[in-house]
Amino acid sequence: GQNIDQPTEMTATEGAIVQINCTYQTSGFNGLFWYQQHAGEAPTFLSYNVLDGLEEKGRFSSFLSRSKGYSYLLLKELQMKDSASYLCAISGGGNKLTFGTGTQLKVEL
């Protein structure tokens, strides 16, 4: 089975940097994804990590440590439009994508 944990809510200031953590336990691992989801919309792909280390993509970076079952998503230069839910997801056995609890990020002025 799989267990994926994230903080429920986070608040940050416009222009700042925020780190959203994800810890997991899984019996099969084909990669870890981060998605952004605005209310009432489908998730939008942000990043994919399958090897340990940092993947950088513009204002967004994602880190993975497989030995620790740990990942984080780093958002820089926060903008108001970054207020959304951020979902950590694991691709496991059968290529099933299992989502974490999600972190609701609120960006304030």
Add this chain to the structure above:
Amino acid sequence: GAVVSQHPSWVICKSGTSVKIECRSLDFQATTMFWYRQFPKQSLMLMATSNEGSKATYEQGVEKDKFLINHASLTLSTLTVTSAHPEDSSFYICSAGDRTNYGYTFGSGTRLTVV
């Protein structure tokens, strides 16, 4: 890029009726389709995995007779919510396996409200 078209975007139905949700892969063949349900302020919960031409595999706790999944072609999968009740009101999203986005492309979702 890969696109999955999901219809309808929203639907309101009476309790006891059935509702069909369609997901089509427009520019690629989807041998596998995943169906998710999302309640307000919660994450996506995988309901079932469908493979073209075979029976769907349901997650624990999901009633296969209530949530009928058909994946008759490589471009179309459907989810039918039978005898819907208010507690079935939710956001339903499909995801097709493809090589873009590292293997998963999501439909736009269907907001189901049962009254």
